[in-house]
Amino acid sequence: MINLYENIRRQVQELIDIANKSKQTLHVITLFDNPYQCEAATGMIFPAEIKDIEQGFLLSSLIYTAYTDYTEFEKDLRDGRFKNTSIKHLLYSTVQIGTGVERRSYIPSLCHRYKMYNLACDAYLSGLLLNKAHYFLTLSQFSHVANTIVYAGQSTPVNEILSEYVILKPSLECAALGVTKVKNDQFLILEKASMMRKKYKEDIIIQEYIDGYEVSVPVIKGQDDYIAMPPVCVDFEGDILTYDAVDDFKYRFKILPNEDFPYNNLIPELLEHSKSVMRFLNAECLTRIDYRIKNSNDFFIFDIAALPVLASTGTCWQSFKYLFNDNTSMFKAIIGSSLLNCDIY
Structure with a gap:
């Protein structure tokens, strides 16, 4: 495992080196929603988390600008504030406009139109992974994907799931909002799914419940291939990580391998599987795959984050810090990966 992580x-250091060499020409811009005014039924990023992210990008660039209002950013963009071609303008945005599947795609599309470099997922992947x-x-062609069906209001949804329990969640769910085990x-599934569909105004996912450990694997695009970072086990009370637990930070992290984790033997396979998924999706940003580990042979994807939390409250931060023991390596790696993918370093 030591050689694997080395x-x-x-x-990752190759990406960091690219960012460091380009630092004197970098202008990083962050754009966040007002966390208390988001229309979408989604998790919120808290002010303390925003501060972590702002600090990380501030220390990784020559010029840094923070926006909390997308209309102000859009106006500056249209007015030509970022036209200086001797500076590389890079945007990281968590803004959601509206409530539909395209709510995170507007800003990446705007960046593409105005030839501004985007540090998060492009419009297509933002929509797909939402x-x-x-x-x-x-992803049905892949192994290790949780059995999933969709309730779209039909009177008798086809249920081919054999597990004793299932997980219900809104199809556009973020931060465990609405996730329920039944x-x-x-009849119980139909009743609950119907209620949830009316409440959230979107289709409902019915997914096999996997009893096991929850493990996250951050993945970033490197110089030659995708890089899967050290997995992070998320400990929490109960069977599932709920919205309230996420909101109240009622969870703990363990970097793998860990002596208290019984399936360390799966780590190489998890890393290869997560890279193959992101290679298939052609992701050009930092993403995160969440797995449930059932036993020493079986693990299943149950979520993919196109916009993982970059703060110290998230698994991506923990994974990068484990390798580099600092608070800036992740942000520099994100910048380096973006410069590399855009061929502008």
């Missing part, structure tokens, strides 16, 4: 560290119903169908009973 190789990962070397690959729509769980679609991306689980897209007995695998046709």
Whole structure:
């Protein structure tokens, strides 16, 4: 495992070196929603988390600008504030406009139109990875994907899931909002899914419940291939990580391998699997795959984050800090990966 992680560290260091060499020409811009005024039924990023992210990008660039109002950013963009071609303008945005599947795609599309470099996912991947119903169908060719069906209001949804319990969640769910565990009973599922569909005004995912450990694997695009970072086990009370637990930070992290984790033997396979998924999706940003580890042979994807939390409250921060023992390596790696993918370093 030491040799495996040393190789990962070397690959990430290549991205960090690219960012460091380009630092004197970098202008990083961050754009965040007002966390208390978001229209979408989604998790919120807290002011303390925003501060972590702002500090990380501030220390990784020559010029740094923070926006908390997308209309102000859009006006500056249209007015030509970022036209200086001797500076590389890079945007990181978590803004959601509206409530639909395209709510995170507007800003990446705007960047593309005005030839501004985007540090997060492009418009297509932002939309795809927000729509769980679609991306689980897209990933059905892969092994280790939780059995998933969609409730779209039909009177008798086809239920081919055999597990004792199932998980119900909104198809555009973020931060565990609305995630519910119920007995695998046709009538109970139909009743609960119908109520949830009315409440959230979107289709409902019905997914096999995997009893096991929750493990996250951050993935970033490197110089030669995708880089899967050291996995992070997320400990929490109960069977599932709920919205309230996420909101109240009622969870703990363990970097793997860990002596208290019984399936350390799966780590190389997890890393290879996560890279193959992101290679298939052609992700050009930092993403995160969440797995449930059932036993020493079986693990299943149950979520993919196109916009993982970059603060110290998230698994991406923990994974990068484990390798580099600092608070800026992740942000520099994100910048380096973006410069590399855009061929502008």
